[in-house]
Structures are given as structure tokens and as C-alpha cells.
Amino acid sequence: MSTAELSEQEVIRRNSLAKLRELGIEPYPAEEFPVNAKTAVIKAEFEPEKQNFQEVVLAGRIMSRRIMGKASFAEIQDDSGRIQLYINRDEICAGEDKTLYNDVFKKLLDIGDIIGVKGFAFTTQVGEKSVHVKELVLLSKSLRPLPIVKEKDGKVYDAFTDMEQRYRQRYVDLVVNPQVKDAFIKRTKIVNTMREMFNEHGYLEVETPILQSIPGGAAARPFITHHNSLNIPLYLRIANELYLKRLIVGGFEGVYEFAKDFRNEGMDRTHNPEFTVMEIYVAYKDYKWMMNFTEEMVERVALALHGKTELQVGDKMIDFKRPYPRVTMYEAIKEHTGYDIAGKSESELREICDKLEIENDPTMGKGKLIDEIFGEKCEHHYIQPTFIIDYPVEMSPLTKKHREHPELTERFELMVNGKELANAYSELNDPIDQRERFEDQMTLSEKGDDEAMFIDQDFLRALEYGMPPTSGMGIGIDRLTMFMTNNLSIQDVLFFPQMKPEKKADADSDEKFESAGIPGEWIEVLRKMGFKKVDALKEVKAGKLFNDLCGYNKKNKLGLQNPSMEEVTGWTA
RNA sequence: GACUCAGUAGCUCAGCUGGUAGAGCACAUCCCUUUUAAGGAUGGGGUCCUGGGUUCGAACCCCAGCUGAGUCACCA
Numbered sequence: 001m002s003t004a005e006l007s008e009q010e011v012i013r014r015n016s017l018a019k020l021r022e023l024g025i026e027p028y029p030a031e032e033f034p035v036n037a038k039t040a041v042i043k044a045e046f047e048p049e050k051q052n053f054q055e056v057v058l059a060g061r062i063m064s065r066r067i068m069g070k071a072s073f074a075e076i077q078d079d080s081g082r083i084q085l086y087i088n089r090d091e092i093c094a095g096e097d098k099t100l101y102n103d104v105f106k107k108l109l110d111i112g113d114i115i116g117v118k119g120f121a122f123t124t125q126v127g128e129k130s131v132h133v134k135e136l137v138l139l140s141k142s143l144r145p146l147p148i149v150k151e152k153d154g155k156v157y158d159a160f161t162d163m164e165q166r167y168r169q170r171y172v173d174l175v176v177n178p179q180v181k182d183a184f185i186k187r188t189k190i191v192n193t194m195r196e197m198f199n200e201h202g203y204l205e206v207e208t209p210i211l212q213s214i215p216g217g218a219a220a221r222p223f224i225t226h227h228n229s230l231n232i233p234l235y236l237r238i239a240n241e242l243y244l245k246r247l248i249v250g251g252f253e254g255v256y257e258f259a260k261d262f263r264n265e266g267m268d269r270t271h272n273p274e275f276t277v278m279e280i281y282v283a284y285k286d287y288k289w290m291m292n293f294t295e296e297m298v299e300r301v302a303l304a305l306h307g308k309t310e311l312q313v314g315d316k317m318i319d320f321k322r323p324y325p326r327v328t329m330y331e332a333i334k335e336h337t338g339y340d341i342a343g344k345s346e347s348e349l350r351e352i353c354d355k356l357e358i359e360n361d362p363t364m365g366k367g368k369l370i371d372e373i374f375g376e377k378c379e380h381h382y383i384q385p386t387f388i389i390d391y392p393v394e395m396s397p398l399t400k401k402h403r404e405h406p407e408l409t410e411r412f413e414l415m416v417n418g419k420e421l422a423n424a425y426s427e428l429n430d431p432i433d434q435r436e437r438f439e440d441q442m443t444l445s446e447k448g449d450d451e452a453m454f455i456d457q458d459f460l461r462a463l464e465y466g467m468p469p470t471s472g473m474g475i476g477i478d479r480l481t482m483f484m485t486n487n488l489s490i491q492d493v494l495f496f497p498q499m500k501p502e503k504k505a506d507a508d509s510d511e512k513f514e515s516a517g518i519p520g521e522w523i524e525v526l527r528k529m530g531f532k533k534v535d536a537l538k539e540v541k542a543g544k545l546f547n548d549l550c551g552y553n554k555k556n557k558l559g560l561q562n563p564s565m566e567e568v569t570g571w572t573a
Numbered sequence: 574g575a576c577u578c579a580g581u582a583g584c585u586c587a588g589c590u591g592g593u594a595g596a597g598c599a600c601a602u603c604c605c606u607u608u609u610a611a612g613g614a615u616g617g618g619g620u621c622c623u624g625g626g627u628u629c630g631a632a633c634c635c636c637a638g639c640u641g642a643g644u645c646a647c648c649a
Contacts (some may be wrong), residue, residue: 005584008582008601012601066609066611068608069606070606071607086607090606099578110600111599124609125607127609145600146583146584147585148583148599150610153610155610158585158598158610160584161585163642165641220649324643413649423649509647
């Protein structure tokens with residue numbers, strides 16, 4: 001990269017890098033730097049009268065500097081937080097040679113550089129716990145300026161807030177917005193808490209295929225890809241349910257997986273094309289057992305993170321303390337619309353939809369119509385954790401029929417803050433029934449429902465060998481994390497949310513410039529001056545271009561040999 | 574996909590009715606031995622998102638596009 005397309009601050013940092021090397025300082029040293037302390041621990045535990053932390057070794061990023069003649073203050077940030085450093089010229093430069101302080105620290109180091117220090121803890125006159133530096137070493141030079149975020153009394157100045165930049169350059173977001181890390185640390189804690197609980201029960205964590213030739217287990221549009229040597233299409237999984245159930249057939253009595261699923265659908269603040277779901281299947285259980293298990297799990301996660309069950313989510317307080325109310329879907333619809341839909345036919349349901357002003361079309365079957373009514377009129381009412389149970393059979397093709405009501409299934413969804421958080425059922429293990437349900441899905445598909453499920457013959461074969469009665473549950477880890485960290489956007493709980501690719505500058509290649517007779521060293525200069533395309537040169541007068549080029553060369557001290565007027569005339573011809 | 578809003582220095586943002594592009598922080602130079610978002614002084618830094626149009630003149634007005642955010646639709 002030539003200096004022509006760098007900002008002034010980047011050029012200065014690259015020059016500093018070169019000067020460091022001239023001084024014999026390697027800006028990217030290879031050897032390990034063994035630290036023996038964390039900033040947060042020193043801040044929390046240092047007490048002057050105890051004389052502790054008198055030989056600390058710290059490493060981290062310089063986040064601020066205040067140079068006051070022969071003494072300076074800086075802040076260093078490690079993964080636990082920040083602490084102030086006191087750096088005195090004559091202490092880090094014991095002899096006559098003051099280069100390390102005067103040149104290296106004061107001039108060649110910048111905010112963002114990663115350094116290591118040795119020294120001792122002390123308290124400044126203003127009362128701030130700090131580290132008095134005796135030795136300082138550069139561990140990694142930073143070539144780009146960081147956004148500088150300052151904070152006083154909880155008030156943040158010049159915060160780095162641009163969503164696009166925060167998501168595209170999450171590394172910068174994490175460096176300068178420490179509270180961002182917290183959501184991700186909690187996310188891992190959620191997963192660890194769940195895993196701990198499952199392992200205590202003796203359930204086995206497993207991995208199943210992400211590339212599937214039949215995308216099953218859910219109703220969604222998949223991503224499609226292609227395997228070259230098999231020459232077949234493959235789909236990125238939309239769920240792992242059918243594979244986990246095969247493992248139950250195989251004799252495992254409890255399996256679970258934290259799985260990345262992929263759905264080729266819309267993106268908004270609650271949907272990312274790839275997202276994480278935990279699915280668990282336990283043999284010899286039913287959905288009633290699973291409800292108890294689920295609420296125990298959610299409560300346990302809340303307690304592990306916050307030590308309490310009542311949490312702020314947006315403008316609402318949500319209490320994750322179990323037990324959660326259980327409301328049948330028919331009750332929910334009756335309560336919020338006044339209609340009793342039990343035993344209603346498809347055309348009767350369509351009428352009800354019309355009266356409720358719910359959009360519907362002929363491709364929608366009974367299940368979809370009921371789903372619409374619930375989604376439109378009921379879902380958003382369930383703010384506190386609530387199990388919605390006993391879904392119509394048409395919308396649950398993998399679920400066992402209800403033991404008492406044959407038109408219903410033994411299914412529940414856990415609703416929180418008006419959103420689905422978990423979905424579970426007594427798994428359908430009757431292979432004949434399962435085949436019929438798949439065939440019904442095919443009918444829906446033929447009617448135009450592009451989300452209806454495919455028939456997975458191998459899965460049916462597995463069921464025919466016999467699957468024990470089993471209950472399974474899936475829970476969206478991203479959504480759970482949103483609730484548990486009070487983030488309203490899925491992008492705030494994903495390190496790298498999906499974004500459109502960054503726009504490349506629409507510019508001609510070096511080769512194209514060269515073939516127009518322009519020497520390599522001038523190509524970047526021309527681009528920096530705004531000539532991204534060779535053709536753009538033809539629209540300016542050679543004389544003006546010649547003057548501008550020589551002027552740019554001089555102004556930016558590029559030290560290039562100016563081209564002749566004749567040469568420039570040739571470029572613009 | 575529809576609508577609304579936004580895009581100006583490395584970052585956060587001003588910029589009036591269309592008249593030579595501004596501030597704070599950051600950066601550079603000089604001075605200065607415990608400062609607290611801030612030590613002092615001076616200075617450099619811009620494709621005003623892109624492309625058209627209107628105009629004597631556009632960061633500003635109009636049209637189209639790109640990117641993002643929000644609302645809705647679709648979707649769990």
C-alpha cells in the first residue's frame with residue numbers, strides 16, 4: 001500500500017514504525033511476555049499499607065496519554081479493565097541515554113499500541129491507584145488511530161456509536177466500548193450454565209451435520225450449496241432435530257447440541273441468517289416433563305448471570321422465576337379474540353381470519369391460519385414467561401398427537417416479551433403417522449407453501465426401527481442472550497452480524513493504469529487525487545494535471561521524480 | 574420489499590435563506606516532574622457518500638444510486 005491513500009495519522013504511525021526499527025526496536029517481537037497481574041485485580045486489591053503488588057508485570061493497549069515533561073501518565077487496558085501508569089523519564093532511562101523516554105515513549109508510541117510494563121503499584125496524590133513503571137517494552141505497534149472515547153462520572157464523551165462501523169469492525173467496538181464485551185461474556189456464561197446442567201443429567205453433547213442433502217426439522221427456506229466431487233446440491237441445515245432423533249433411535253437416552261442453523265430469510269433486529277439454537281432430546285420423557293426442565297433451565301441461567309430472576313428487558317421487568325403459566329393455544333385465542341376455534345374447519349377459520357382482519361390466502365392450510373391468528377392477536381400479550389401448549393396438528397408435523405385431543409399435538413412454546421424463546425414437544429415416534437404428516441407437508445408444498453418440509457426417507461427408516469418416547473426442546477441462544485443482557489437487537493449479541501459486503505472503490509486496476517503508460521509510483525498519487533479511472537484523465541488539461549501532480553508531490557513530500565510535461569501529455573491523450 | 578431518517582476531518586458532531594468548510598477530542602511542533610473527560614501554546618488535516626441536474630455559484634435545492642438505522646411487511 002502506498003502512502004498516498006493513507007490518512008495523515010496513518011502515515012505518521014508508519015513513519016514511527018520505521019524509526020523504531022532504525023533504533024533497533026522490533027515493533028512486533030516474537031518472544032513471550034509473561035504477565036503476572038491484571039489491571040482490575042490491582043485496582044481492586046492494592047492497599048498501600050499492605051505493600052502488595054510491588055513487582056507487577058502487565059501488558060495491554062495504551063488507551064490514553066498525558067505527557068508532562070519528564071513525567072507522563074498513560075492508561076493501559078487489558079482484558080480485565082484499565083489502570084493508570086506513571087512513567088518517569090529518569091526511571092525508565094537509568095543512564096545518560098534518554099531515548100526510550102524522549103523519543104520512543106513520547107514520540108514513537110501512540111494510543112492503541114500494545115506494550116508491556118514492569119513496576120509497582122502506588123497511589124497518586126489525587127488518590128488513583130496506579131502502576132509506577134520501571135521498565136517498558138513495545139509488544140505491538142498500532143498503525144490505525146482508534147476512536148477516543150472518554151468518560152467522566154458515568155458520562156461518555158465522543159462515544160463510538162456508528163452502528164455500521166461497530167458491527168463491521170467489532171474489534172474496534174470491543175476495544176473502545178468496554179460494556180460491549182459484557183454481553184458476550186454473559187452469552188458464554190449462558191451456554192456454560194446450560195451445558196453444566198445437561199451434563200449433570202448425564203446427557204451427551206454431540207455434533208451433527210451442517211451440510212445436509214435434505215434440509216429437515218423445521219419450516220424455513222434453506223441456503224443451498226453444491227458439492228463438487230459428489231456433484232449434488234447440499235443445504236445448510238435449518239435445524240438438527242432429525243439427526244438428534246436418529247441418535248435417540250441409536251440408543252442414546254439424552255443428546256444435545258449447540259448448533260448453528262442457517263435460514264435464507266429476512267434480516268432484522270431479531271433475525272440473522274445464521275443463528276444458534278440449542279436442541280436437546282431426552283428419551284422416556286414427555287412435553288410436560290420438558291416444561292419443568294425448561295423453566296428450571298431458564299431460571300438457572302438468570303440466576304447464574306444476575307443472581308436474581310427479575311430482569312429489566314427494554315422498558316419491562318420480566319421475572320424468570322418458575323413455574324411459568326401454561327396456556328393452551330385455543331385458550332389463548334379465545335381469550336384474545338373471543339373466538340373458540342376448537343373443531344373449526346379450514347373455511348370456518350378463514351372466515352374468522354377475515355373478521356379479525358388477518359390476511360390470508362389459499363395456500364394457507366388450517367395450521368397456518370391458526371398460527372396467523374395466534375401470531376397476530378395473541379403472541380405479543382405474553383410478556384412474562386408463559387408456556388403456550390397444545391398446538392394444532394397441522395402446524396406441528398414432527399409432534400406426537402395429544403393424548404386426549406387427536407386434533408392437537410403435545411407441543412409447547414415458551415413465550416417471553418411477546419416472542420418465541422423455546423419450542424418443544426413430545427416427539428412423534430409413530431413411523432406411519434410421521435410418513436402421513438410428511439405427505440401432508442408435500443400437499444402444502446404443492447399448494448405453494450415454500451417452507452413446507454421435505455420427506456426425509458432415511459429419517460422415516462430410522463423411526464421404523466423404533467424410537468423410544470422422547471421429548472425434545474429447542475431454544476434460541478441469540479434470543480435468550482438478548483433477554484438476559486437486555487439487548488433489543490440480535491446484532492448486539494453476535495460478534496459478527498451479517499452485513500452487506502463493504503463497497504469496493506470503483507477504480508481501475510494498476511495494470512490498466514500501466515497500460516496507459518503511467519509509471520507505477522504515480523498510480524496511487526493519481527487515485528488519491530481523485531482519478532480512479534484512466535478515462536478520467538482524458539477529461540482534464542495536461543498542463544493542469546502536470547502542475548497538480550508536481551504540487552502534490554512537493555506538498556506531501558513524496559520525493560518522487562516529477563514526470564515531464566510530455567509524459568503527462570501522453571497519459572491524457 | 575415499502576416508507577421515514579441519516580451519511581461533512583481518525584472519532585463525535587455543528588454548518589442559517591444557496592455565497593471561500595467549522596468545533597471538541599485525536600494528530601504534529603515547542604514548553605512543562607503527580608495529572609483526572611481537560612497541563613499550556615501554536616499548527617496541519619476534507620472526494621462534504623456517489624453520479625447527474627438546476628444555478629453566475631451547491632455540503633445545502635431536485636432526480637437517481639450506494640450504505641446504514643428505524644417502522645412496517647415477509648419470516649420464528
